Amino acid sequence: MEERVHLGHIEERVNRPGLPQPGEPEQEREPDDREQGRVEPGPHGPGRRSTLPPSRHPVSIAGCRGDASRLLLRRRSFLYWGVTIAERVRAVEAEVEAACARAGRKRPAVTLVAVSKTRTADEVAAAARAGINDFGENRVQEAAAKIPQMREFLPRLRWHLVGHLQTNKVRPALELFDIIHSVDSPRLARELQARAEAADRRLEVLVEVNTSGEESKFGVEPGLVPALVDEVTACDRLDLNGLMTIGPGWAVTDPEASRPCFRLLRELRDDARARTGLPLPHLSMGMSSDFIIGIEEGATIIRVGTALFGPRP
Template sequence: MSIKDNLLRIQENIENALIKSGRKDDVNLIAVTKTVNVDTINDAISLGVNNIGENKVQEIQKKYDNIYDKVNWHMIGHLQSNKVKYIIDNVDLIHSLDRISLAKEINKRAKAKEKIKDVLIQVNISEEKSKFGLKKEEVLPFIERVLEMENINIKGLMTMAPYAEDPEKIRYVFRDLRNLGYKIEDRNYKNIEMKYFSMGMTNDYEIAIEEGANMIRVGTALFGKRTY
């Protein structure tokens, strides 16, 4: 199937999931462009995709100047502190803030550029050893430390669920992240907004939306299977 057909199907699935959950807000589709060439990305943009997600800094560097239209760039993968300087000007939202050393580096680089950098805190709800992110109980103390950093804005939370043949088995991951968001909202922290819940990928984005996702990170369902 073509990217156009795939995009229409994803949009239909998003709408159905919103209806099922009784929601009337929007869901931001982030096209995960890992290994996708620039021409294909530009084709997707021409069809209305306006959010690009990359896992690696070097991929952003390689592709950034060759994307023709204005899109929002998302750093969705694990971010090494020594790579922050390469993307501080280019990325609209960092999804993977998960440690104080990284927060300090983002804050330093943003301050040097006179920017305020928007971030999401990555939470490892399932506590899989293979995944990055804070444990649930670590998030509130982490937030209180990041609050001291004037050039970072926390805009929400991100998580990755374990792969499951039956997405119903991982529904709890998305529900727990959203409930953590409610808990943070109740604290009324200054300069912290639970605006975005980045959760759900090709295999499970519909379940994630039903549980409150308003950012989904989809690659395979849009571009087809890729060889890594």
């Protein structure tokens, strides 16, 4: 059966084979190579109160450690998440809620950001109709062609820059995004400050930390976090609300590998909070392959792309 959904001039057409709905018991079978997609690697990728819900309590992960990897690896088949975007959103939401319950957290403590890089306006609209309010983009140039179009029809959406930001792209980034996750140098912080002051606006930011030690990853080294936090907090147009990181590349097949990275980020945030007295409510960590681990380790923002939108064409 073909389903058509309209939003202004945006139309989604989806073919619905007779597959089990998310939440039904899955069949015990090995997914074939076509169904086994490779989950995308991560993006590279005191001020006003954040508009995202913070997590204010320590996280209990007793009994969670084995479950997270088992669940994520068992669900590597994209058909598990559903056929349509709406089905995938429901399935991912169910996993987020279950992970929060296992960790002794409430569901509103975690914001689900749908990473929509390379996705069309139709796909973004479908995810928004399914209840997603926060979307993430990796590249300023791609976002410039997408976000204004979406704001015309869906002004309620909140846009996150989750990829690396070059200093020469700061000006358009300020015009497009509500929050930038990837402040990774004093130079970038100063440029954001200057542009925000010129535009007479405030900007919510997170400091990106390279917790895996991989040379291919962006982010400040853990030992340099205090200095960068001080640099950002000295910028009166920037509202520093926490830290962001990406798990190691091999977490795609071993989600548990992200746990030490996420735990380190939480410890760095806690240290910065104690040292500065700032609330720093947010930890942005966890993607399609490891968001359950992220939730167990205290993530308040998870960045999920492939599990929501399916593999890229």
